[in-house]
Amino acid sequence: MKLFWTLMVMLILLSHGSMIALADQGQGIFELTRLAAQGDPAAMADLGKAYYYGREVLKDPFKAKCWVQRARKAALDQDDDHMVHRAEHLWNTLELWRYSGVCDGQPPSVSGPAAGDRFVEPVTGMAFVWIPGRCFSTASKNKERACPKGFWMGVHEVTQGQWKQIMDYNPSRFKGDDLPVEQVSFDEVNAFIRRMNQASGRALSQARGSKFSLPTEVQWAFACANRGRKQSFPWGQKQDRPLANCGGCDTGKIRGRTAPVGSFPPNALGLYDMGGNVREWCRNPGRGSSREEPVRGGSFVDNVSRSTCRSGDRMISRLKAYYLGFRLVLKQR
Numbered sequence: 001m002k003l004f005w006t007l008m009v010m011l012i013l014l015s016h017g018s019m020i021a022l023a024d025q026g027q028g029i030f031e032l033t034r035l036a037a038q039g040d041p042a043a044m045a046d047l048g049k050a051y052y053y054g055r056e057v058l059k060d061p062f063k064a065k066c067w068v069q070r071a072r073k074a075a076l077d078q079d080d081d082h083m084v085h086r087a088e089h090l091w092n093t094l095e096l097w098r099y100s101g102v103c104d105g106q107p108p109s110v111s112g113p114a115a116g117d118r119f120v121e122p123v124t125g126m127a128f129v130w131i132p133g134r135c136f137s138t139a140s141k142n143k144e145r146a147c148p149k150g151f152w153m154g155v156h157e158v159t160q161g162q163w164k165q166i167m168d169y170n171p172s173r174f175k176g177d178d179l180p181v182e183q184v185s186f187d188e189v190n191a192f193i194r195r196m197n198q199a200s201g202r203a204l205s206q207a208r209g210s211k212f213s214l215p216t217e218v219q220w221a222f223a224c225a226n227r228g229r230k231q232s233f234p235w236g237q238k239q240d241r242p243l244a245n246c247g248g249c250d251t252g253k254i255r256g257r258t259a260p261v262g263s264f265p266p267n268a269l270g271l272y273d274m275g276g277n278v279r280e281w282c283r284n285p286g287r288g289s290s291r292e293e294p295v296r297g298g299s300f301v302d303n304v305s306r307s308t309c310r311s312g313d314r315m316i317s318r319l320k321a322y323y324l325g326f327r328l329v330l331k332q333r
Contacts, residue, residue, distance in 0.1 A: 029056045029117050041083040044071035052094050058116030065096040066103035123199045124162040128152035129270050136228025146218045152330035153223050156261035156272050166195045173322035178260040180278045180325040186293045186317035189281055189326050214283040215329045220296045224309035226268040232308050234267040234274035239304045244276035247303040275307035278325035291317050299323035
């Protein structure tokens with residue numbers, strides 16, 4: 001009996017190895033959703049696991065429950081006994097029956113990305129998360145309304161390893177491939193972006209984007225504050241020694257330097273280091289002839305009050321500093 005189930009597991013893994021490989025490449029969620037919408041029970045089961053564990057999507061056990069239910073029904077309709085067993089095994093092992101609510105039976109549309117979907121740029125391995133647009137009140141004195149469209153935003157600040165892959169040199173003061181790149185001017189960042197767009201043309205079409213760029217100030221503030229909700233810091237409202245790499249924060253053993261990206265908890269959208277590590281260059285869509293560019297967020301040299309989602313400066317585009325880096329967005333067509 002043990003040998004029988006071992007062989008069954010091997011057959012399942014072999015038959016669905018392509019989908020596992022897709023997930024490992026970081027582009028799996030969108031592709032699996034497309035396959036699931038076409039009725040593939042294996043893709044439905046894989047999506048259930050992804051939502052249960054929060055792999056490449058925002059963790060949602062109720063969605064996991066619904067996908068596994070759909071997987072079992074599709075497998076029954078297709079007389080696929082192996083997938084019926086797999087779905088039932090997931091249902092019991094993950095205890096999905098614990099999560100209340102009635103599934104509507106309709107798979108989500110795959111006409112575009114959904115909140116929490118991820119895209120991994122294959123040249124550098126840079127990960128992006130989808131942030132749906134909505135209208136919100138800005139922090140301006142006039143309390144203006146802004147309505148950014150959805151966009152992909154870098155999960156992490158651009159690292160030195162990613163910078164070197166594109167630019168073939170490392171300008172940073174604190175060396176380490178998993179540390180954020182710093183001591184880069186606004187003009188150098190734009191040179192990096194031009195080269196990255198050239199290197200990643202095919203990947204852009206897969207993510208339904210047009211090109212990589214710096215975020216606008218509106219996009220950055222919107223993403224920092226959980227899609228423009230009324231919160232002062234990436235981690236929420238409180239400023240009492242949050243887990244982040246900034247002065248007055250709980251930095252653990254890290255003192256007076258940058259930390260590997262992702263060392264501290266992300267915000268509600270899955271974005272890391274929005275309130276610490278390095279300040280981040282942004283772009284001004286109405287720049288004109290100005291040589292000063294926007295910079296947002298706090299860094300390891302700044303106190304907590306500088307790490308708010310509203311905090312911003314203007315800096316000369318030629319400026320380079322060991323506390324100043326950037327992250328990217330991928331604009332939609």
